[in-house]
Amino acid sequence: MSSRDAIFSKIRTALTDVKAKADYPDYDSAVLYSKPRLEGTSREAFTRNFTAVSGKVVNSIADLVTFLQQNGQTRGYCDPVLMADVGNALAAAGLTVETAYDRSRYEDYQFGITRATGAIAESGSLILDDAHTSDRLAALSPWVHVGVLKESEIHRTIPDAMAGLGPSRNILWATGPSKTADVEGILIEGVHGPGLQLALFI
Amino acid sequence: MIDHQLIDTYAREISEEKQTSVISGSAASTDKRYTVLFKDYENPDELRKLAGKIKDHTLHHLDSYLEQAEVSLQRNGVQVHFADTGDDAKATILSILKDRGISKLTKSKSMAAEEIHLNPYLIEHGIECLESDLGEFIIQLDDDVPSHIVRPIIHKNRREIARTFQREGIAADYNDDPETITRRARVFLREKYMQAEAVITGGNFISAESGRLVLVTNEGNSRFGMAPSKVHIALVGIEKLVPTDKDLAVFLNLLGRSATGQQLTVYTEFISGPKDTSQPSGPEEMHVVFLNNGRTDVLESNCREILRCIRCSACQNVCPVYRQASGHAYRATYGGPVGAVLSPLLAGKEFPELADLPKASSLCGACNEVCPVDIPIPDLLLRLRDKAKREKIHSPGAPPMSPFATLATTPSLWRTAMTMSKAMNHLPIQVAPVKPLQEWLGQRTLPEWHGGDFRKWFNSRSNKSKQS
Numbered sequence: 284m285s286s287r288d289a290i291f292s293k294i295r296t297a298l299t300d301v302k303a304k305a306d307y308p309d310y311d312s313a314v315l316y317s318k319p320r321l322e323g324t325s326r327e328a329f330t331r332n333f334t335a336v337s338g339k340v341v342n343s344i345a346d347l348v349t350f351l352q353q354n355g356q357t358r359g360y361c362d363p364v365l366m367a368d369v370g371n372a373l374a375a376a377g378l379t380v381e382t383a384y385d386r387s388r389y390e391d392y393q394f395g396i397t398r399a400t401g402a403i404a405e406s407g408s409l410i411l412d413d414a415h416t417s418d419r420l421a422a423l424s425p426w427v428h429v430g431v432l433k434e435s436e437i438h439r440t441i442p443d444a445m446a447g448l449g450p451s452r453n454i455l456w457a458t459g460p461s462k463t464a465d466v467e468g469i470l471i472e473g474v475h476g477p478g479l480q481l482a483l484f485i
Numbered sequence: 486m487i488d489h490q491l492i493d494t495y496a497r498e499i500s501e502e503k504q505t506s507v508i509s510g511s512a513a514s515t516d517k518r519y520t521v522l523f524k525d526y527e528n529p530d531e532l533r534k535l536a537g538k539i540k541d542h543t544l545h546h547l548d549s550y551l552e553q554a555e556v557s558l559q560r561n562g563v564q565v566h567f568a569d570t571g572d573d574a575k576a577t578i579l580s581i582l583k584d585r586g587i588s589k590l591t592k593s594k595s596m597a598a599e600e601i602h603l604n605p606y607l608i609e610h611g612i613e614c615l616e617s618d619l620g621e622f623i624i625q626l627d628d629d630v631p632s633h634i635v636r637p638i639i640h641k642n643r644r645e646i647a648r649t650f651q652r653e654g655i656a657a658d659y660n661d662d663p664e665t666i667t668r669r670a671r672v673f674l675r676e677k678y679m680q681a682e683a684v685i686t687g688g689n690f691i692s693a694e695s696g697r698l699v700l701v702t703n704e705g706n707s708r709f710g711m712a713p714s715k716v717h718i719a720l721v722g723i724e725k726l727v728p729t730d731k732d733l734a735v736f737l738n739l740l741g742r743s744a745t746g747q748q749l750t751v752y753t754e755f756i757s758g759p760k761d762t763s764q765p766s767g768p769e770e771m772h773v774v775f776l777n778n779g780r781t782d783v784l785e786s787n788c789r790e791i792l793r794c795i796r797c798s799a800c801q802n803v804c805p806v807y808r809q810a811s812g813h814a815y816r817a818t819y820g821g822p823v824g825a826v827l828s829p830l831l832a833g834k835e836f837p838e839l840a841d842l843p844k845a846s847s848l849c850g851a852c853n854e855v856c857p858v859d860i861p862i863p864d865l866l867l868r869l870r871d872k873a874k875r876e877k878i879h880s881p882g883a884p885p886m887s888p889f890a891t892l893a894t895t896p897s898l899w900r901t902a903m904t905m906s907k908a909m910n911h912l913p914i915q916v917a918p919v920k921p922l923q924e925w926l927g928q929r930t931l932p933e934w935h936g937g938d939f940r941k942w943f944n945s946r947s948n949k950s951k952q953s
Contacts, residue, residue: 291551293781294551298546298548305538307539310535315735413767418764418766424709441738452759457752458753463703465637465638468514474619474705475617475678475704476704
């Protein structure tokens with residue numbers, strides 16, 4: 284008997300003892316909404332909740348340039364589709380912007396600018412969808428990741444975002460920078476992924 | 486002669502340093518969980534009960550959902566394997582790797598892999614298998630085992646970790662600053678990610694409806710491991726299914742909050758098969774290995790509710806026994822209240838070896854109160870104690886209960902004992918030469934005995950009501 288057949292046969296045997304099988308509970312996803320987190324407009328709620336998880340919302344290209352320069356992050360990658368909206372302005376301000384992500388130089392990119400396909404207001408999460416991101420590594424290896432999105436792309440709640448996942452092979456909800464509290468419970472940001480997670484509205 | 490349960494003995498023998506780490510670590514997580522749940526919801530209990538019902542329904546129809554998940558995964562281009570035993574799972578994973586000539590991989594945290602001792606097996610067969618979760622990486626360097634589901638090194642402090650890094654050459658010098666430790670691991674592991682040909686992960690959930698595998702990490706290690714790798718193998722227990730994507734929202738809302746007091750874990754990844762051919766990064770091939778390893782025995786038992794568990798560790802954090810004894814005291818992959826139920830059940834024929842675990846509990850019920858899927862853990866502990874009793878398994882440190890059973894089930898004896906025990910108020914029992922009694926009384930003062938008074942009061946009350 285194959286492992287598959289053995290497992291199914293054992294499950295069916297085990298379930299013969301279950302006298303009253305539980306029905307699927309009928310519920311409205313609204314029970315999951317956290318009212319305090321949803322206060323204000325979607326953009327206000329996103330900004331507040333994203334900030335609470337150590338994310339940083341940037342509202343203009345000029346603010347982004349200032350932030351990167353102040354943090355000494357002057358060399359990085361920009362998804363080619365975002366050059367017109369973001370990358371060219373950064374290059375004009377004197378930053379080094381590359382449009383090809385070379386995996387062998389993964390430590391060279393201090394910032395990575397990629398397309399976020401949305402955000403979740405309730406949780407302060409950026410949504411990164413493989414189908415619309417040039418390279419997942421560009422949002423993962425640089426110390427600063429900038430997810431670029433439009434205000435109209437914010438989902439209000441987690442159930443809304445779940446319903447809108449779509450057919451993509453890989454979707455990530457990034458709720459703040461990479462972090463750990465493994466060592467004595469002390470929170471450290473930037474473990475494997477970005478130490479700074481930014482959201483830029485255009 | 487052992488006069489303590491094994492866990493008691495362990496709790497007495499662990500170093501104060503280790504005990505302090507466990508107590509402070511778990512208490513902090515409990516506080517964070519409570520704060521976030523009650524700040525966000527007026528009635529968090531409603532959600533726990535809902536999640537429990539969804540899980541129960543899934544488990545009661547596990548055959549249909551597993552079939553549905555298999556079809557959905559295959560539709561997404563995932564190769565699905567079934568492993569009835571741990572050995573089957575190990576052989577399946579090894580043959581996938583060997584067939585593709587893979588010799589280097591990174592692995593993100595998986596309790597199922599811990600259960601079947603996957604790492605040593607792969608290493609023995611010539612595969613370089615590196616843990617990428619910071620805690621698990623340190624565990625691997627120390628040749629230790631995790632003592633907590635979410636924070637595997639809750640029992641270690643920064644000094645010990647710094648010594649490990651220095652000893653293993655991860656760092657040239659001793660530095661116990663947590664940020665420095667983390668940065669050093671970051672540099673070391675990134676290089677390994679980039680060299681790895683495959684990644685092994687667990688799986689937090691699979692939606693039967695869409696075949697989406699959901700992986701959550703705070704560090705981003707599974708995502709980083711997956712990006713440069715050609716092959717992704719996910720080892721997933723058969724109980725990790727949920728019916729629909731809509732249900733994922735229920736569990737994701739509860740998992741982060743219960744585990745670490747976060748609304749959502751930082752990296753929540755939804756994977757529907759290997760990468761699209763247009764993408765430069767991500768695995769070209771994806772496998773899901775469904776693991777049984779005793780789960781169907783649990784499903785057949787009268788403790789099947791434990792299969793609802795989503796491995797959040799809230800019960801470990803809140804448990805007074807776990808805090809004192811640490812996870813290692815449970816002598817199995819899963820420690821704490823969930824482990825006291827799950828470990829003996831998964832042990833199969835070795836049940837007697839772990840039959841003492843359900844007794845290591847005061848049945849205070851805190852584990853049930855914090856459980857995001859409302860598992861009645863105290864009830865399950867009692868059922869397992871009963872199983873041990875029926876199978877006549879003797880555990881060290883268990884007091885002989887049969888004289889008490891006789892006393893408690895013979896009304897005349899009980900009445901006499903209640904009345905006679907008043908003598909205790911006048912006897913110097915604190916100096917009685919009985920070691921356990923002295924130990925017990927050494928830590929508490931007994932109130933005055935009032936045994937039998939209730940019965941006297943009740944009878945006189947009944948007589949009065951008859952007269953009126």
